[in-house]
Amino acid sequence: MSKQERATRTRNALILSAAELFDQHGYVRTSLDEISTRAGVSRGALHFHFANKAALAHAVEQAAADTLQTHATQLPLPHTNALQHLMNLTHQMIHLLHHDTIVRAGFRLNCDTTPQTPHDLRRQWHTCVHQLVTRATREHALPIHINPDALTTTIVATTTGLEILSRTHPQWLTPTTLTHIWQLLLPATAH
């Protein structure tokens, strides 16, 4: 393993450990010592990569934003319209929030009282939903009675609520819950 590879590996281990601790205890209650210990890295090595806790939080948010962006920009499956693509994407989002600690921690940092952050994950998700609803409207994939802005608002508010509620009760993030919500919003389309 080259020096460069080792450095990348250490940096990633620090980001993952920070995400795990921010996710469990919140930003304020997590210390740099806990992060370096969990990552199996010396305090000096931590400071080589990150100036302070805020820098680590930003790295977690950046990693979460990258994961979200990768999912948001993937090509739709063949023979799916923008509405089906949006449904699939909300299911992926629920899956990420359930299983990807970095994404979950990224959103939690957005809610905690953290220092000003350059990554607004909630805005990124809102933009992504808005673009797909706009495309679905252009493709005439939305039922005629659906107000596109109302659909965007409801999807963003609902997924945000599921994320918050799942912090104390993880069962809010099951695929079944989301399927029920889609069936309610679009009875003729969701399945």
Place this chain on the structure above:
Amino acid sequence: MSKQERATRTRNALILSAAELFDQHGYVRTSLDEISTRAGVSRGALHFHFANKAALAHAVEQAAADTLQTHATQLPLPHTNALQHLMNLTHQMIHLLHHDTIVRAGFRLNCDTTPQTPHDLRRQWHTCVHQLVTRATREHALPIHINPDALTTTIVATTTGLEILSRTHPQWLTPTTLTHIWQLLLPATAH
């Protein structure tokens, strides 16, 4: 003013000041000194009423729970079914979250990393929505295609999401936003 009245007034001033500071800066970043200064009360008077910051947080949550309970148990307007009553109640909830600092701080404490709390406001709201949806089902007020559990889940998740999103962008808590959501959920009923 009697001694008893003065004590009640001081206690209420401390709860309101604590709520304002928890709402603006979060639990962890608010100090007891800031709370007593804002309430115009000595540190000794604060300690006469509250042993520590956690006790103040619990008092804020209790006050928020009482307000929520008052709204949840009020009688429906004449000639309204359980579904219309639920719609009215969600509008009241949005109004409270926008204008009642104690309710807003209570929910924020529920999300922050606070000490274990005896008041789960989110659960209280969930129970309230569940009961009204159950009553609406019994009264045959729900359209036949609506799954009652899905409706409960969607209402709770959506209102929770609106509350969280409004922390950075208050316009998420407007009556129009909620009306749009209801029109999407129940096109034939909402107005």
